[in-house]
Amino acid sequence: MRCSSLPALVLGLAALAAAVYRDEVDDVDFHYALVGLPLPDTTFFHRPRRDDKASLLYTLSDVGVLAAVNPTNGDVVWRHRLVENKKEDDDSTAGFFLRAPEGDDWLVTAHGSGLVQAWSALTGRNVWRAQFSGRIKDLEVLDLTAESSRDVLALFDEDGETVLRRLHGSRGSVVWEFRESSKNVPLQVSNDISNVYLISLSGSGSSLSLKVTSLDTATGARGEHWIVGAKGDVSAAGDVMFVGANSAAPVAAWVDRTKAKLSVNVIGTKAKHEFPLPPDVVSVRVHAPHLAQSQPHFLVHTQTGEEDGARTNKAYVFHTDLKTGHVTLAHELASFRGEGSYSTSCEGANVYFAQVSAEETLVFSSESHGVLARLPHKAGVDVGPVRAVTEVVRKAGSGEFAVRSAIVTGQDDWTLLRNGDRDWTRHEGMSDVVGAVWAEIPEREDLARVLAEEAHTNPLSAYIHRVKRHVDDLKHLLPGYLAGLPQRVLKNVAGGGAAEDKKQQGLWRDGFGFNKILVVATRRGRLYGLDSGNHGHVVWTRDTLALGGERPLVVRGLVADDEAGTVAMYASNGFYTELDASTGDVVEVSGGDSKKPVARTATVLGKLLPIGPDGMPTRELPANWDAEQTVVTVTEDPSPMLQGVKFGGRGKQVMWQFRLRPGLKLATVTTAPADEKVASIGRVLGDRRVLYKYLNANGVLVAASDEAARTLSVQVLDGVSGQVLSAQVHRGVDASLPVSCAMAENWYACAFFGDYALDDKTGRAIKGHQLVVTDLYESSEPDSRASPPLLDPRRPSGRDPTAAEMEAEGLPRYGPSLDLDDARRGPLSLTVSHERLVLAGGGFVVAPAAVESTCLMAAFGVDVYVSRLAPSGEFDVLGRGFGKIALVGTVVALLGGVLALGPMVRRKQINLRWEANL
Structure with missing residues (x-):
């Protein structure tokens, strides 16, 4: 298991932040431990123990996170991220598979890279893993009557060759392998009691047909094969729906180009059955049981569009004759308008269909159209169901049913309804964040x-x-x-x-500056506003797709205007939106234009300036634009280059260019915060002399890596003149791993992974994460340093610091590594009071608070985590552990002592005066 983390620079600076003490957990920080939006084919209820009646909710989400969720309270029991480092424009969920054999305590997963893994359903422990070449096309459990025969069927496409493997369920070893060299496109593998069936597409272009090949279950030997239907019945692989892979009658279904009829084939038979569809159908979904002992019934859910934008839902229940393979329409269910979904639940041979609408949940038996259970949703429960999975349990000794439905709503939330009442809601639409910004209330x-x-x-x-x-x-x-x-x-x-x-309702500004709005943008095109003062409560959400945005959303710029109280965003297709930061209301919106893509944006005076691939603005310059200001742009085509450009009414004027030599790859470009406040312009040394900092608000740090030479080149440029202010080359760097850099005041730091040569004259080197900090000064004469003590470049090497250095500068002795727990460092050592598994590899944003040396940090990716950081310590804020009662008691006791002893002291003074006179 490998979990994502924050960039290496944050880990390197972790020792500088004040600890989040045990009594401050969930008080100064909050964490959305998310799993992503559940997919319909990889989400289900499953019992993690064979003899246990309680079940967990399992899902392999659209962001590649495998998780087990407690259906009682919605908490994550365990989770693993199977897919990482997706491309910014990749929104595909194809190739995600999750299966669980009924009655067993393990799961099996696979995704597009060809990796098949088995997991313990209770603990999430990895049982076995098997890596194969090619792309995974399907994964099923070979569910036979013998308990020992529950193996795994994995279908691959290896460079045009179809490969089907049977893997041992307990060890993951290959039992048998079937290969077929043809131009057919593998789609699905299924099985019944006697055979394994390989389904593929035969033909070319849009003239395709369904081909079925039967294989022997024990040896994988080829049996017969046949074509289902006529050539041209299927236009694309995505048109074919497969349901009930392990049932007694697995089904393949597809819709013709005009969406006028539905074709159904019971896998294992050669007949194709056609059924007419109602007019104006916009979507068709098929639901079927997954147990071999369940009745061979399935449901077809159709949605038709209406002129008012609403949809009408209609369901048809079909029965399959196991002897003849004939499919007949058994009955229809009453239609309803609005958002709705159907799902299947099995209990032995009984098959139940659950209908979830905005107002109620209905339970039907596959045998009849009669309603078995009608569960109206409680007042205030507005789910807007898009898709759902349901568990239906008939209570012993009565005709009542216990129904639990895990629903994905139209707001991209994941909520569970239990007998019509909402138990919990998870904001899974907030996962996969690609951009974030802090905004003031x-x-x-x-x-x-x-x-x-x-x-x-x-x-x-x-x-x-x-x-x-x-x-x-x-x-x-x-x-x-x-x-x-x-x-x-x-x-x-x-x-x-x-x-x-x-408990104070609504948004409110506090005197410490801890209450802010965190606006996050997800790859799905949805924006959220979170209230940091109310434990990350979701204040508002807005779907940019309805405004003309793109999906997947590629954020080119996201900035907040605190004076206007708005947040503005540019997407890669030129889509622009400006929202009210406190309500999410649309202030301004501009649709994207594929002819004017946005390659990057520049923040000028708090506003976003979109820059196209040609280096020119994609929209008109603002009315108050200053033509004399220089904008630094970055281009990577045909070669990495930085330019200082002045934009005017007639075009652009290139003031300077900075090109990388051949072989270098741009790793990162960063600048100092625009609203940075410098505490002092110099630093007093031990001998009372001062080094003055080199402060340049226009500094730009450029880091470029060379994979062949294993070097990292770091240079600091002046953004106005293009002059190189500082240059360094680090050797032994692993350029395949991320490089993180930060810049502030007169210092910059870079974190990377590579070899570090020891200074013991042995020529040895060690591998690890390195954090290199550099200071810039106006002169080399003694004057100042701004780095924290642990990272101070002036740490004495090979000796202990002198008394003067310790007193005036607090310099520790130099060490080549940062120890997490070192008694010599005293209060600077780290103490692990608690831990969180945060999947936040997307980035982080920081905003200053009103309290001195305290800021709010938000890390995002799959999760969203927010905490406070105080590099210099929270010396001006009383913590929760401060003993206010003890303080008040001490003051009261002192006051009481003063009041009691006052008369006694005065009496003694008077007596002394009388004695002196006598």
């Missing part, structure tokens, strides 16, 4: 308007107006504040104030 509109009016009047009138406004505020707010003051004091002393603040 806007001030009240009336206050902002009043402040704007005061700013545009003369100082005397503004002062008088402000005094009147404050007096009015006191009249309205002071009585309520004084009335609640005793209660607030008691709550603060008892330590309940923080918990009470979280």
